[in-house]
Amino acid sequence: MLAVVVCAWTRLSSARTGVALVYHQVGGKGGDARLEILAAVSGDSFRRQLRHLRRYYHVVPASELLDAVRSRRRGQRFPVAITFDDDLAGHAHDALPELQREGLTATFFLGGISLAGPHRFWWEDLQRAVDDRLIEPDAIPHVAEADVRAALERSPKAIFRVAAAIERLDRPQRADAADALRSAAGPPSADEGLRAANVQALIAGGAEVGFHTLRHDLLPALSDNELADALREGSDELAAVTGTRLEVISYPHGRADQRVADAARAAGFTYGFVTGRETVTADTNPLLIPRIPPALSPGRTALRLARAVASSGSP
Numbered sequence: 001m002l003a004v005v006v007c008a009w010t011r012l013s014s015a016r017t018g019v020a021l022v023y024h025q026v027g028g029k030g031g032d033a034r035l036e037i038l039a040a041v042s043g044d045s046f047r048r049q050l051r052h053l054r055r056y057y058h059v060v061p062a063s064e065l066l067d068a069v070r071s072r073r074r075g076q077r078f079p080v081a082i083t084f085d086d087d088l089a090g091h092a093h094d095a096l097p098e099l100q101r102e103g104l105t106a107t108f109f110l111g112g113i114s115l116a117g118p119h120r121f122w123w124e125d126l127q128r129a130v131d132d133r134l135i136e137p138d139a140i141p142h143v144a145e146a147d148v149r150a151a152l153e154r155s156p157k158a159i160f161r162v163a164a165a166i167e168r169l170d171r172p173q174r175a176d177a178a179d180a181l182r183s184a185a186g187p188p189s190a191d192e193g194l195r196a197a198n199v200q201a202l203i204a205g206g207a208e209v210g211f212h213t214l215r216h217d218l219l220p221a222l223s224d225n226e227l228a229d230a231l232r233e234g235s236d237e238l239a240a241v242t243g244t245r246l247e248v249i250s251y252p253h254g255r256a257d258q259r260v261a262d263a264a265r266a267a268g269f270t271y272g273f274v275t276g277r278e279t280v281t282a283d284t285n286p287l288l289i290p291r292i293p294p295a296l297s298p299g300r301t302a303l304r305l306a307r308a309v310a311s312s313g314s315p
């Protein structure tokens with residue numbers, strides 16, 4: 001209720017503001033934000049979040065958000081882009097049907113790693129290995145044993161420390177850690193990831209597809225040459241499936257800096273998305289557009305959105 005009041009009140013403002021949201025997994029019973037690296041938003045919560053967005057905001061594809069922000073007039077709804085990261089089977093099976101039911105569009109940022117066969121990301125292997133106690137505390141190379149032990153003991157947020165440690169490793173070391181996690185968690189099942197047909201179903205269902213890089217490296221940590229490669233590798237293959245040029249990118253782990261933004265522009269991207277807590281304004285750098293993670297509950301997500309637009313200007 002409060003969120004609705006705040007939203008209605010701030011709509012009187014002429015602020016040229018909008019919000020981008022970044023989802024990962026949605027559907028089912030939902031996850032636990034203390035114990036899961038990317039806890040799923042439950043199917044019920046996602047449905048209610050979409051309903052709220054449809055009623056009170058102007059939902060646009062990520063590629064149109066900045067233009068919508070710049071052309072917003074007093075009294076108009078604030079523009080919002082609904083985005084998803086990673087090549088997750090749930091995008092096609094859970095997210096798309098709900099979006100279609102509400103008549104909303106969204107942008108899916110994909111790497112294309114599972115176009116031809118199943119794939120599971122290292123952090124998904126980590127989650128499984130910890131949840132099902134498939135790994136010993138000392139079994140992940142280059143990661144502190146104490147952190148892995150704490151995660152196995154279900155200490156709140158401990159698994160985030162393990163994931164952050166792996167994220168910071170350089171490529172060869174991260175490959176070591178990923179190998180250990182894969183051995184523990186086992187190979188992906190046949191339905192994991194997004195096949196070419198699933199990606200085409202997203203497009204046919206009215207969604208937009210952007211790039212998220214094939215190997216999901218932390219881009220600011222790469223050398224100039226590695227960065228240029230990461231922004232190109234796999235993009236032609238994904239574009240061949242979507243049948244469109246990939247105009248938008250979201251940076252892996254939501255992280256980019258000015259050098260990454262410049263490289264993305266040089267690689268042909270018009271808009272780039274990070275993860276942050278800020279709103280999008282007319283002055284936002286098109287290659288460094290922040291996206292706010294939704295809360296797991298619909299009420300808290302509504303409030304987070306209302307606060308964001310309210311912070312940008314009052315009537």
Ligand SMILES: [Zn+2]
Binds near residue numbers: 086
């Ligand atoms: Zn990602």
